[in-house]
C-alpha cells in the first residue's frame with residue numbers, strides 16, 4: 476500500500492496513493508495505519524483524495540483504525556470521491572465518521 | 588433505426604436516435620437515408636448529436652449516402668461527439684465531409 | 700423481426716485473484732451506465748459485484764488463486780442481472796440481514812461481514828443457488844424510471 | 846512478494862450477435878481508461894475491438910448467431926493486449942494495408958474494408974494466428990508516457 480504522510484503539529488495526515496482500497500490491499504492499508512497508532516499517533520486525518528473506490532473490506536480497515544485509536548484518539552476523513560461517499564451512505568457510516576470536504580478543514584478540526 | 592427528420596426549406600435534417608451506428612444497424616441506417624435520396628431529396632444534414640459511437644460499417648453507410656447523393660446533391664454533418672470525430676480523423680474522412688459544430692451552421696451552409 | 704428479443708448478455712471470467720477483481724467492477728460500471736443507470740447507481744452496482752466476487756474468492760475458493768470466477772451480466776429492458784458463479788465451497792448458510800449497529804459505541808462497529816448487507820441494500824433481488832458443483836449468486840437491480 | 850507479477854487479465858465472451866458487440870466495446874473502453882489510456886485512446890481501442898469482433902462474426906461465423914466470440918484483455922505494465930478468438934472460418938489471406946484513397950473523387954471512396962486499416966493505424970501490433978480450429982487476432986497498444 477503506497478501512502479504519503481505529513482505531520483502538521485500533532486495531526487498526522489495519511490494519503491493513500493492507490494486508486495482502490497479493497498480486499499486485495501485492505502490488510503496492507505490497515506497495517507500501515509495501525510503501525511502509526513502503535514507508534515503513539517493519536518490524531519489522524521485520512522485524505523482519500525486519490526481513492527476512487529472502497530469496498531466493505533476497505534471500510535472495515537478504516538473502522539478498525541478508528542477502534543485502534545480508542546477514546547483518546549481522533550480520526551477525520553476528507554477527499555471522499557462520489558463512489559466512496561456512496562459506500563459510507565449505504566453502510567450508514569457517514570454518521571460514525573467525521574467527514575470533511577478539504578484536508579484543511581479536517582486538520583483544523585483535529586488540531587484544537 | 589430510429590431517426591427524426593425536419594425539413595428546413597429544401598434542406599432535410601436527419602437525426603439518428605440510436606446511440607451507436609455499427610454493423611448491427613448500419614444497413615438499416617443506410618436504407619433510411621437512401622430512401623430519402625431516392626424520393627428526390629438533394630440536400631441533407633445529418634445531425635449526429637445523439638450518436639456516441641460509429642464503427643467502419645457505420646462510416647461506410649455515411650459514405651454510401653454521399654455517393655448516392657451524387658454531384659448535384661449536398662451532405663453536411665454536425666453534432667459529432669469525440670469518439671465519432673476520432674473515427675473521421677483516423678480514416679482521414681474529415682477531409683472528405685463537410686463537418687459543422689451546430690445544426691444551424693450545417694443547414695445555412697447547404698441552404699444558399 | 701421474426702425472432703424473440705435476445706437481451707444483451709456478456710460473460711466475464713477472471714482468475715480467483717483479489718487483485719484482479721477490479722476488472723469486473725470497472726466493466727460492470729461501464730455496462731450499467733450504458734444500460735441507463737445513473738452514476739451513483741453504477742457505483743453501487745460495481746460495489747455489489749466486487750463484494751460478490753470477493754466472497755467467491757475468499758469464501759468459495761478460500762483465497763486459492765488458480766481457479767476461475769465467472770460473471771454473467773444481462774441487460775434486460777427493465778433491469779440488470781449479475782450472476783456470479785464459482786466451483787469452490789458453497790456457504791454453510793446464507794447469513795440473514797445483521798441486526799442494526801449500535802452507532803453510539805465505536806467498539807461495537809463491524810470490521811467485516813458488511814458485504815452481503817450492502818448487496819441486500821442496493822439490489823432488488825439476491826438469490827443463492829447451487830447447480831451440481833457450481834455455486835451461483837444472482838443479483839438484480841431495476842432501472843428507476845426517468 | 847515471492848511470486849512473479851501476474852498481469853490483470855479478464856476474458857469477455859459474447860454470442861456471435863452483432864447487436865451484442867457493444868458490450869465488449871464498452872468494457873474495453875472502461876478497462877483502457879483504468880489502465881491509464883486517455884479518453885481518445887480509449888475511444889480508438891473500443892473502435893478496434895468492435896472492428897475485430899465484428900469481423901469474427903461476419904467473416905468468421907458468416908453472420909450465424911449461435912456461436913461464441915472470446916476476448917482476452919490483458920493489462921501489461923506498458924501496454925494493453927486484446928485477443929479475439931473464434932472457432933469459425935479463418936481468413937483466406939489477411940489483406941495488406943489498402944492503397945491511399947483518392948479523396949478528390951467521391952465515387953472512389955470505400956464503403957467497406959476499412960476495419961483492418963483502422964486497427965493497423967491505432968494499434969502498435971496486430972497479428973493473426975490459428976491454433977487448431979481457433980482463429981486468434983491479437984492487437985496491442987502501448988501506453989504513451991505521460
Ligand SMILES: Nc1ncnc2c1ncn2[C@@H]1O[C@H](COP(=O)(O)OP(=O)(O)O)[C@@H](O)[C@H]1O
Nearest residue numbers: 754755758759788789790811812813814815816
Ligand atoms: N461465495 C460464497 N461462498 C461461500 N460462502 C459465502 C459466499 N459468499 C458469502 N458467503 C458467506 O457469507 C458470509 C457473509 O459474507 P459478507 O457479508 O460478504 O462478509 P465477509 O465476507 O466480510 O465475511 C461469509 O462470511 C460466508 O460465510
Ligand SMILES: Nc1ncnc2c1ncn2[C@@H]1O[C@H](COP(=O)(O)OP(=O)(O)O)[C@@H](O)[C@H]1O
Nearest residue numbers: 900901904905934935936957958959960961962
Ligand atoms: N475474423 C476473421 N475471419 C475471417 N476473415 C477475416 C476476419 N477478419 C478479417 N477477415 C478478412 O479481412 C477482410 C478485411 O476486413 P475489414 O478490413 O474489417 O473489412 P470488411 O469487414 O469491411 O470487409 C475481410 O473482408 C475478410 O476477408
